[in-house]
Amino acid sequence: MTLIKQCSRLLAQSSPRNFYTRALLPTVSHWRRGSKSNNSGPKFNYNYGFVGLLGAAVCSVGAALNDGQISADELELAHGHMHWEHKEWFKSYDHKALRRGFQVYKEVCQACHSMQYFYWRLHVDVTHTKEEIKEIAAEYMYPGVDDDGNAIERPGDIQDIMPAPYENEIKARLANNGAEPPDLTLINIAREGNEDYLFSLLTGYEEVPAGQAEPAEGQAYNPYFHGYYIGMAQQLYNESVDYEDGTIPYQSQIAKDVIQYLSWTSHPWMDESIMYGMKAISSAALLTLFTYILMRTRRNGFRSRQIHFTVPGHEKSIAKNGNVSNFSKYKQVDDALSKMKR
Numbered sequence: 001m002t003l004i005k006q007c008s009r010l011l012a013q014s015s016p017r018n019f020y021t022r023a024l025l026p027t028v029s030h031w032r033r034g035s036k037s038n039n040s041g042p043k044f045n046y047n048y049g050f051v052g053l054l055g056a057a058v059c060s061v062g063a064a065l066n067d068g069q070i071s072a073d074e075l076e077l078a079h080g081h082m083h084w085e086h087k088e089w090f091k092s093y094d095h096k097a098l099r100r101g102f103q104v105y106k107e108v109c110q111a112c113h114s115m116q117y118f119y120w121r122l123h124v125d126v127t128h129t130k131e132e133i134k135e136i137a138a139e140y141m142y143p144g145v146d147d148d149g150n151a152i153e154r155p156g157d158i159q160d161i162m163p164a165p166y167e168n169e170i171k172a173r174l175a176n177n178g179a180e181p182p183d184l185t186l187i188n189i190a191r192e193g194n195e196d197y198l199f200s201l202l203t204g205y206e207e208v209p210a211g212q213a214e215p216a217e218g219q220a221y222n223p224y225f226h227g228y229y230i231g232m233a234q235q236l237y238n239e240s241v242d243y244e245d246g247t248i249p250y251q252s253q254i255a256k257d258v259i260q261y262l263s264w265t266s267h268p269w270m271d272e273s274i275m276y277g278m279k280a281i282s283s284a285a286l287l288t289l290f291t292y293i294l295m296r297t298r299r300n301g302f303r304s305r306q307i308h309f310t311v312p313g314h315e316k317s318i319a320k321n322g323n324v325s326n327f328s329k330y331k332q333v334d335d336a337l338s339k340m341k342r
């Protein structure tokens with residue numbers, strides 16, 4: 001049903017009039033051509049007519065279904081479109097922004113959200129030095145075993161995954177009025193609109209408009225969230241964090257930094273991939289050029305040469321035989337050769 005609806009909406013958007021004319025036009029021109037050339041009277045091409053009718057039928061069904069009602073799954077505001085530098089060609093992530101973004105995640109989001117699919121070691125030489133990351137990882141305790149095989153708590157290491165704030169989903173839900181804070185490692189690619197959606201979401205909290213229901217306890221109103229009522233209160237305000245590099249911590253700046261960080265955690269090897277891609281494409285282009293020049297200069301003589309094998313003593317008869325080559329120009333050469341020999 002939704003498929004028909006989407007199709008019909010598409011058709012309706014691309015001007016049904018165009019569609020009808022396009023489908024019916026060949027019928028008209030065919031008729032004109034027919035009557036002019038042999039005067040055999042109007043001819044209708046029933047195939048085109050059928051396409052036109054089918055289009056008309058689909059459009060009318062679509063129009064009937066799509067009568068301006070809003071369905072529940074459209075309950076969200078379209079997110080904005082921001083300029084993200086790291087999405088441009090030949091641009092890498094801004095590593096200073098990633099470092100600030102990590103700070104925002106650690107100081108704000110980590111209270112509720114896990115990043116369980118990300119390793120401390122992946123930060124090395126991207127956001128922090130190895131020593132810095134070792135220190136940060138050691139702030140958290142992980143389950144381990146001692147030399148006697150007893151279960152103990154040990155400080156985290158650079159090889160560990162990033163820790164989760166809650167032990168399990170039930171505890172997470174209990175602490176957040178029943179809503180589970182999703183893991184943030186891949187959140188950037190898990191939501192339609194990616195960075196743009198996250199930015200609109202994090203900075204788009206609003207007062208409830210007149211006539212809308214008040215949010216339940218623990219919920220907030222956010223027009224960019226699917227269904228408007230989100231189980232996460234506004235997290236980012238001006239000066240929510242204190243940046244060590246002196247960047248002014250406006251709400252939009254903080255959101256931008258943490259989103260860049262979350263974008264990087266979704267594609268931690270993006271910069272390397274782009275670099276390898278550039279190397280591969282440029283070396284392939286050079287190789288292609290080199291091969292082309294080689295083929296046109298060094299190999300041309302071999303490639304355009306045709307070799308005829310003749311049996312000794314039968315040169316004449318073979319040369320006279322046109323079937324030696326399928327191309328007449330070679331036959332001419334053969335004939336000329338045989339004449340010279342005679």
Ligand code: HEC
Pocket residue numbers: 104105108109110111112113176179180181182187191198201202225226229230231232233235236258
């Ligand atoms: C107090 C706990 C808490 C903090 C702190 C918090 N969140 Fe959330 N977050 C939640 C909860 C709970 C949900 C689930 C909301 C829902 O499903 O209604 C959520 C959902 C989300 C979602 C998913 C929205 C969607 O489309 O489903 C994103 C993205 C998100 N948070 C990002 C962040 C970021 C970035 C930060 C840090 C700046 C942060 N959150 C801080 C509790 C929190």
